[in-house]
Amino acid sequence: MDRIGSFGESTYRIEDMQLFRGTQDPQIAKLLAPCPILRVAAGAQVPESGRGRLIVVLKGALAVAADTRTGFTDGTVSKVLPGESVGEQSVLDESADLIAITALDNAELLMIPSDTVWRLIDESNGVARNLLRLLSFRIHAANAQMRRRQKVGEFYRQMSLVDGLTSLYNRAWLNDKLPSLVAQAQEQGTDLSIIMVDLDHFKRFNDTHGHLGGDQALRAAAKAISGALRPSDFAVRYGGEEMLVILPETNENLALMVAARLCERVRQAVVFPDMRVAMPQITGSFGLACLARGQDEQALIEAADAALYRAKEGGRNRVSQ
Numbered sequence: 001m002d003r004i005g006s007f008g009e010s011t012y013r014i015e016d017m018q019l020f021r022g023t024q025d026p027q028i029a030k031l032l033a034p035c036p037i038l039r040v041a042a043g044a045q046v047p048e049s050g051r052g053r054l055i056v057v058l059k060g061a062l063a064v065a066a067d068t069r070t071g072f073t074d075g076t077v078s079k080v081l082p083g084e085s086v087g088e089q090s091v092l093d094e095s096a097d098l099i100a101i102t103a104l105d106n107a108e109l110l111m112i113p114s115d116t117v118w119r120l121i122d123e124s125n126g127v128a129r130n131l132l133r134l135l136s137f138r139i140h141a142a143n144a145q146m147r148r149r150q151k152v153g154e155f156y157r158q159m160s161l162v163d164g165l166t167s168l169y170n171r172a173w174l175n176d177k178l179p180s181l182v183a184q185a186q187e188q189g190t191d192l193s194i195i196m197v198d199l200d201h202f203k204r205f206n207d208t209h210g211h212l213g214g215d216q217a218l219r220a221a222a223k224a225i226s227g228a229l230r231p232s233d234f235a236v237r238y239g240g241e242e243m244l245v246i247l248p249e250t251n252e253n254l255a256l257m258v259a260a261r262l263c264e265r266v267r268q269a270v271v272f273p274d275m276r277v278a279m280p281q282i283t284g285s286f287g288l289a290c291l292a293r294g295q296d297e298q299a300l301i302e303a304a305d306a307a308l309y310r311a312k313e314g315g316r317n318r319v320s321q
Contacts, residue, residue, distance in 0.1 A: 001040045001047070007110055008033030012058050017110075018083050018134065019056065023126035031120055038109050046101040052090030052114040057082050060107025065100040079104065088135065091117045163237040165215060166222035174236045174244065181248060182297045192291040193255035195245040195262065196304040197225065200283045200316040202241040209280065214241075217271045217282050224265040229258075244304070252290045252321075259286045259319040267317065283317035 008029075014020045020028055037058065040046060046055065046062070055062075062080040080086050086101065091114045112120075120127045161173035169177075185192040199205070199221055206214040218241060225243060226235045234246040245262065247255050266284040287308025291300055311320035 001038050001044060003036050004039045004108070005037055006033060007035045007037060010037055010058075012037075012110070016083050017056050017085070019054075019085055019130050020127060021130060023124050023130070025124045025126065027123045028120060028127065031116055031123065032110075032112070035110055035112050035116060038111055040103040040107045040109060042103050042105050042107075044103050046103065046109070052087065052093060054085055054087045054091050054112040054114075054117050055101070056085045056110040056112065058108045058110055060103060060105035062086065062107060062109075063102045063104050085134075088131065088138075090114075166218055166237045166243075168222050168226060168243065169234060169236040171236070171239065174238070177234070178246065178297045178301075181246065182291060182295075182300060185248070185291055186293070186295075190249050191251040192300075193247040193250045193252065193258075194289055194291075194300060194304050195247070195255065195259050195319075196238070196287040196289075196301070196308040197221075197243040197245065197262070197266075198285050198308055198312070199241040199266075200285055200312075205280065205282065213271070217280075220269040220271045221266050221282060221284065224269040225262050228261055228265045233258075244301075252288075255288055255290060256319065256321070259288050262286060263317070263319055285311035285316045286319040287311055288319060288321045 014023070014029060014032065040060075042060075057080050059082060061082070064078050064080055064086050121131065161169060161176075163170040181192060184190075199217065202214065202217070205217055209217075218237075222235065222237065222243065225245065229235060229245065232248055233250075236244040236246070238244045245258075247258060250258065263284060263286050266282060269282060271280055271282060285308055287304045287306065287310065289300055289303035289307055292303075295303075307320045311318050314320060
């Protein structure tokens with residue numbers, strides 16, 4: 001990076017710079033005249049200064065990484081073109097720059113020291129207005145970027161809580177959600193029922209039709225179960241061929257009706273839609289448990305698991321309590 005002169009010695013025009021656009025005060029030219037112009041080669045980094053300073057791109061372009069003070073150091077880079085500036089925040093904070101600035105092309109930069117920037121603001125209302133307009137635009141852009149990050153973050157958070165094979169919720173979701181549902185039901189005195197589901201003789205199905213066929217059977221069963229639930233209910237892949245259904249505000253009689261419907265839906269599920277292939281029938285065993293007063297989520301799951309065992313002992317393809 002080399003100094004090639006001062007602004008007063010150059011042919012660059014004040015009105016071409018956004019910060020000074022629309023200003024007519026001759027004092028601006030006087031204050032800018034001694035400010036140095038530096039030439040930076042493409043790919044070179046603009047070194048930090050000990051104090052805040054404002055950089056105006058006169059020629060070329062800069063790549064500016066996110067300010068580390070914001071906490072958003074995710075590789076976000078903005079491009080600064082001729083007439084635009086960078087470093088306003090460091091001037092206002094009266095601190096050294098905490099941003100990484102790299103020349104994208106061979107660039108010529110006007111370096112305005114912090115004290116000169118403050119004098120320009122004091123001397124010209126136009127400069128002050130342009131600076132406020134610029135900062136307002138930056139704030140809106142930063143807010144929009146934060147909203148996009150939040151949406152993306154929420155998307156990936158939701159994806160991490162969904163089972164990739166069945167599209168049901170996974171154990172991580174269950175471990176986070178069920179305790180709060182149980183606590184809410186206990187606190188409000190409302191009903192809560194769960195149904196533990198296990199596909200019958202699933203190992204035999206895998207041995208006969210292969211693991212890809214087993215995956216298809218799991219998807220078919222999951223689709224049958226989730227499609228038969230209310231919007232307020234939840235279906236979870238508990239592990240392997242086991243699934244768990246959560247029924248908020250559902251008493252024992254209603255939960256039994258839901259479990260019977262799910263049992264029938266699984267029995268009718270089509271595993272292989274290709275009619276040239278034999279359509280094996282899948283069935284499931286269903287264990288129902290209703291939340292008792294003082295019971296926690298672990299005890300509730302254990303009760304449903306015990307009911308599931310009774311359904312298997314009773315011949316499978318049925319509902320037990």
